[in-house]
Amino acid sequence: MISDLYINGEWISTKSKIPIYDPSDDSVISHISLAGEAEINLALDAAERGFSIISKMAPRVRAEYLRKAFEMMIDEADKIATLLSKENGKVFADAKGEVLYAAEFLRWFSEEAVRITGDFRTSPSGDKRIIVTQQPVGVSLLITPWNFPAAMITRKVGPALAAGCSVIIKPASETPLTALAIVDIFHRIGLPAGIINLVMVQPAAPAVSQIMSDSRVKNLSFTGSTEVGKILLKQAADRVMRTSMELGGNAPFIVLDDADVDAAVSGAMIAKLRNGGSACTAANRIYVAKNVSKEFTTKFTKAMEAVLMAPGMEPGAQLGSSVSKSERDKISDLVDRAIEVGGKILTGGVKPAEPGAFYPPTVIEVKSDNPILSKEIFGPVAPIVTFSTDDEAITLANDTDYGLISYVYGGELRRTLRVAEAMESGMVAINRGVISDPAAPFGGYKESGIGREGGFAGITEFLETKYIGTDF
Ligand code: ADP
Numbered sequence: 301m302i303s304d305l306y307i308n309g310e311w312i313s314t315k316s317k318i319p320i321y322d323p324s325d326d327s328v329i330s331h332i333s334l335a336g337e338a339e340i341n342l343a344l345d346a347a348e349r350g351f352s353i354i355s356k357m358a359p360r361v362r363a364e365y366l367r368k369a370f371e372m373m374i375d376e377a378d379k380i381a382t383l384l385s386k387e388n389g390k391v392f393a394d395a396k397g398e399v400l401y402a403a404e405f406l407r408w409f410s411e412e413a414v415r416i417t418g419d420f421r422t423s424p425s426g427d428k429r430i431i432v433t434q435q436p437v438g439v440s441l442l443i444t445p446w447n448f449p450a451a452m453i454t455r456k457v458g459p460a461l462a463a464g465c466s467v468i469i470k471p472a473s474e475t476p477l478t479a480l481a482i483v484d485i486f487h488r489i490g491l492p493a494g495i496i497n498l499v500m501v502q503p504a505a506p507a508v509s510q511i512m513s514d515s516r517v518k519n520l521s522f523t524g525s526t527e528v529g530k531i532l533l534k535q536a537a538d539r540v541m542r543t544s545m546e547l548g549g550n551a552p553f554i555v556l557d558d559a560d561v562d563a564a565v566s567g568a569m570i571a572k573l574r575n576g577g578s579a580c581t582a583a584n585r586i587y588v589a590k591n592v593s594k595e596f597t598t599k600f601t602k603a604m605e606a607v608l609m610a611p612g613m614e615p616g617a618q619l620g621s622s623v624s625k626s627e628r629d630k631i632s633d634l635v636d637r638a639i640e641v642g643g644k645i646l647t648g649g650v651k652p653a654e655p656g657a658f659y660p661p662t663v664i665e666v667k668s669d670n671p672i673l674s675k676e677i678f679g680p681v682a683p684i685v686t687f688s689t690d691d692e693a694i695t696l697a698n699d700t701d702y703g704l705i706s707y708v709y710g711g712e713l714r715r716t717l718r719v720a721e722a723m724e725s726g727m728v729a730i731n732r733g734v735i736s737d738p739a740a741p742f743g744g745y746k747e748s749g750i751g752r753e754g755g756f757a758g759i760t761e762f763l764e765t766k767y768i769g770t771d772f
Contacts, residue, residue: 301383303332303478305339305500308346312339318502320477323657324611324621325391332476335499340510343468343497347439348516350466350494355436359414362461366410368489371484373403374455384449384478385612389621389657392613394575401736402450402482405754408738409458412759416463423769431768436464437542438518440762441511443504443532445524446623447578448680449475451497453482455738455753456521465519468511469498472524472621476500490649509535518542521761525676526702526747533660544751544761546743548676549580549704552697554719555596556690557589558711565599568682570733571707573607573661576619576749577680578627580748581705581727581736585673586684588694601646604661604682611656619680621657628657631679638664638672639684646680668696676702686752690715694722703745705729726752732746 303320304311309320314333322329335343354362373380377399440460444452453469460467484500489624501507511517512535522532523546536543553571555564571583577693588596612620632651639645648662662768663682670725672683687693697706707724708730710716720728726744729735736742741755751761 301330301477302484302682303330303477305333305335305343306480306483306487306496306498307339308349308387308497309487312342314339316402318473320387320474321624321651322386323624326655329386330477335501335507337510340507341500343499344439344495344511344514344516346494347466350492350497351436351439353492354461354466354495355464357464359416362464363410363413365486365489365491366406366413366458366461368402368477369485370406372412372485372489373399373406376485377403378461380450380478380481382613383481383652384475385620387475388446388612389614389623390448390576390618390619392477394620395612396451397574398448399450401738402448402454404738405451405454405458408754409462409759412459412756413462416759416763425506429548429770431770433766434760434763435766435769437764438465439516439521439763440465440521441469441508441517442467442469443508443520443522443524444469444479446474447575447580449478450482452523453479454757455742456523457482460762461495463759465762466495467497468517469496470501470504470508470511471498473500473502473504491703508532512536512541513539515539520544522546522603529749534762544557544753545749546580546751546753547747547749548614548702549744549748550584550674550676550700550702551705551707551725552723553583553586553707554697554709555586555588555592556693556708556710556716556719557591558591558715559709561592561595561599564596564709565603567707567731567733568600571618571729572682573680574734576624578678580676581734582678583682583707584677585697587687587696588681588684589693590686590688593684597646597663597684600682600684601663604663604761605647606662609658609660619661622659622679623657625657627662627678628659631659631677631681634672634675634677635662635664635681638666638670641670642667643670643683654693667722674700682730691720694719698722698724701747704748705735708735
């Protein structure tokens with residue numbers, strides 16, 4: 301297991317170390333090296349050199365590095381998923397699913413690297429040629445969260461390398477081991493030194509400020525909370541730095557009265573419990589039409605009660621632990637507060653005894669003004685609200701500063717699509733509990749972010765558009 305910084309193609313150990321825990325039993329898995337100011341300077345120098353290499357590399361060559369990394373990641377999926385499950389707490393099935401999904405970003409962007417387009421036209425007045433080309437933006441800082449320690453790395457590294465950018469990765473300090481395992485794949489396939497660099501830091505703020513204030517860094521791709529995203533946007537403004545922001549979510553899950561209730565229950569289980577609910581795409585507020593609410597709530601509660609909560613690597617485990625006790629306690633506090641103001645617990649709602657950062661599958665009936673509906677829960681807690689008309693559901697669903705994803709279950713297509721189109725979110729799932737796909741644009745409206753990852757849009761976050769005009 302690797303625990304060192306990766307700078308200029310070398311593993312660097314430092315004296316300053318922090319422990320990494322398995323949150324399902326509080327045991328220490330590893331101690332990782334932390335970067336100080338000196339190591340960050342080394343990473344900045346290396347990334348600058350790496351940029352001069354990758355920006356001149358032929359697209360096909362960049363594509364082939366990504367393709368090789370994809371293949372190695374698939375070959376080693378079980379090993380990486382085991383590490384991921386241990387440091388994050390999620391169950392092995394979720395971890396394996398994430399690793400395969402993460403690898404797909406490398407494949408997708410290996411295919412995109414050779415399809416960066418441009419344009420050549422005569423100007424409307426005929427006085428010049430308009431040549432439009434796209435160039436890599438430059439050294440990019442990639443900051444990732446703990447909830448998807450593999451996929452959030454490849455979703456950024458894939459397009460960065462495809463576009464011709466070098467990177468400095470700053471993974472979440474709770475889950476750096478998976479990030480290191482992925483970087484090691486690029487090391488072993490022989491990616492030239494300096495193109496990928498990884499620094500672990502604690503606390504994050506001073507180190508990130510040091511990197512962001514360096515004029516060699518041209519771009520920030522951040523995935524994390526809206527709160528931290530706003531801080532970084534303000535810092536980016538000082539240098540008018542390019543940013544891509546994948547921030548928090550507060551996804552509504554709407555069940556219309558003509559929906560297939562059993563399908564809606566299955567979809568809600570996936571949308572709520574995938575990754576233990578710690579996903580920005582997790583169904584955060586379930587809105588059910590009055591005349592199907594009893595059937596939906598009864599069946600959904602029964603399904604939530606049947607979930608096996610256990611350490612992530614235990615056979616059959618369906619819900620693992622949160623990433624840490626402090627994250628688990630945030631979930632528990634939200635539920636306690638929701639109960640205080642009238643929420644009715646149908647299952648769960650009680651913090652289990654030690655050890656481990658567990659929180660049980662919880663269903664809670666609430667009124668539409670319960671404060672839990674305005675917070676990103678990030679755990680296996682499903683608040684249910686009933687509504688009377690489609691328009692009421694639309695109003696309730698859009699009553700949030702977030703706008704990442706919405707889920708709509710309905711029967712008649714015209715009606716379901718009308719609701720889907722009215723959602724103020726960057727993504728809408730119709731009659732599905734999960735729609736994330738490396739080939740589709742992922743991103744949010746409103747305070748859920750700026751920019752898109754994956755799809756055809758993902759690579760453009762790492763490209764500058766250049767217009768060249770001629771005298772003929
Ligand atoms: P999450 O709750 O998903 O961990 P955060 O926004 O707290 O979301 O963290 C996402 C990433 O941002 C992590 O890598 C974290 O270390 C980093 N981070 C947290 N606070 C700051 C900060 N003030 N400045 C820069 N990076 C930060």
